Amino acid sequence: xxxxxxxxxxxxxxxxxxxxxxxxxxxxxxxxxxxxxxxxxxxxxxxxxxxxxxxxxxxxxxxxxxxxxxxxxxxxxxxxxxxxxxxxxxxxxxxxx
Numbered sequence: 001x002x003x004x005x006x007x008x009x010x011x012x013x014x015x016x017x018x019x020x021x022x023x024x025x026x027x028x029x030x031x032x033x034x035x036x037x038x039x040x041x042x043x044x045x046x047x048x049x050x051x052x053x054x055x056x057x058x059x060x061x062x063x064x065x066x067x068x069x070x071x072x073x074x075x076x077x078x079x080x081x082x083x084x085x086x087x088x089x090x091x092x093x094x095x096x097x
Contacts, residue, residue, distance in 0.1 A: 003088065016067050017042055025065035028052050030073035038069075052077075 002019075004012045020027045021044060029035045032051040039049050048064075052074045068074065076083055 001088075013038070013069050016069050017045070020045065020048065020067045023065050025067050026050065028066060028068045028074075030070045030077065034069075 004015050006012050017027065017038065019025065021042070027038065027045065027049045029038065029049060029051055032054070035049040035051045039045055072086070
């Protein structure tokens with residue numbers, strides 16, 4: 001898994017969109033509105049950008065690589081709280097016990 005980190009407005013979404021396009025992947029966003037905004041800027045991603053709530057599109061795209069934009073927002077919404085600290089596993093997820 002690759003990590004793209006930085007503050008607001010530094011190009012994280014642009015970078016992940018380029019990867020999605022280059023690798024014929026799908027993009028998961030934090031909201032339906034954001035998914036539609038990205039599709040309007042990048043028409044080549046039509047039907048390949050989904051809100052995290054819309055899992056039907058994700059499952060319909062089996063076999064494609066999945067890219068998640070603003071994962072911290074999604075995590076906050078799922079847990080319904082602010083998050084103080086997050087840890088990430090670097091390496092093979094299959095090694096976790």
